Amino acid sequence: MRLSALASGLCAFAALASASPRTAQVFIQPIESAANGGITSDKPSPLAEVAYDIAALSTSSIVSYEAPDLAPETRSVRIGIYDYKAKAWVSGTTVASVENFSKGYSPNIILSVDSRGDVVSAACKGVAIDAGQTRDFGPQAVVLPESRGKQPELNKPVVLSPEGKKVPEEQEKTFLQKYWWMIAIAIFVMVSGGGAEK
Numbered sequence: 001m002r003l004s005a006l007a008s009g010l011c012a013f014a015a016l017a018s019a020s021p022r023t024a025q026v027f028i029q030p031i032e033s034a035a036n037g038g039i040t041s042d043k044p045s046p047l048a049e050v051a052y053d054i055a056a057l058s059t060s061s062i063v064s065y066e067a068p069d070l071a072p073e074t075r076s077v078r079i080g081i082y083d084y085k086a087k088a089w090v091s092g093t094t095v096a097s098v099e100n101f102s103k104g105y106s107p108n109i110i111l112s113v114d115s116r117g118d119v120v121s122a123a124c125k126g127v128a129i130d131a132g133q134t135r136d137f138g139p140q141a142v143v144l145p146e147s148r149g150k151q152p153e154l155n156k157p158v159v160l161s162p163e164g165k166k167v168p169e170e171q172e173k174t175f176l177q178k179y180w181w182m183i184a185i186a187i188f189v190m191v192s193g194g195g196a197e198k
């Protein structure tokens with residue numbers, strides 16, 4: 001008993017430790033239309049580093065941001081989490097048009113994270129800066145949990161009546177319907193016991 005309590009305590013501690021603040025390296029890859037009508041792409045380059053804590057997603061912040069240096073031929077870009085050493089995308093990627101990075105727009109980096117805090121997908125959206133907005137027009141980080149949808153109930157047979165209609169499930173009997181006889185006996189014992197005392 002004590003051992004299992006210790007084990008569950010350790011598990012809770014491990015979960016807490018893994019929920020500590022993390023950072024994600026967001027990269028950007030230009031996609032260019034080549035003169036021959038094909039599509040070419042350069043190597044991904046760092047765009048932003050985002051710090052987040054799955055226990056407090058509203059505190060997510062941009063640690064660093066590098067405005068992309070895009071060639072004039074670039075029409076769109078690919079955004080995602082990239083492992084520079086492994087030379088591979090390690091999250092889902094999204095494509096955005098270069099206009100998202102033009103003047104007058106503040107880049108919002110949007111990450112979807114799973115329950116373990118791993119980034120599932122990354123995106124960037126230029127949000128128009130209001131005239132007169134004097135602060136918070138720099139790049140913003142938005143980290144969203146990828147919440148699980150309702151799971152379907154498996155192995156639950158559908159009961160059909162002979163006409164093929166779905167039969168409604170029998171309602172759970174109420175406590176009174178099930179145990180009225182026990183209550184009756186208890187009352188009887190109480191009443192007769194009380195009578196015997198006199």
Ligand SMILES: *[C@@H]1O[C@H](CO)[C@@H](O)[C@H](O)[C@H]1NC(C)=O
Pocket residue numbers: 095096097098099100105125126127128
């Ligand atoms: C950002 O990119 C998306 C995808 O290409 C595009 O639909 C959207 O209009 C762009 N937003 C701006 C502000 O240019």
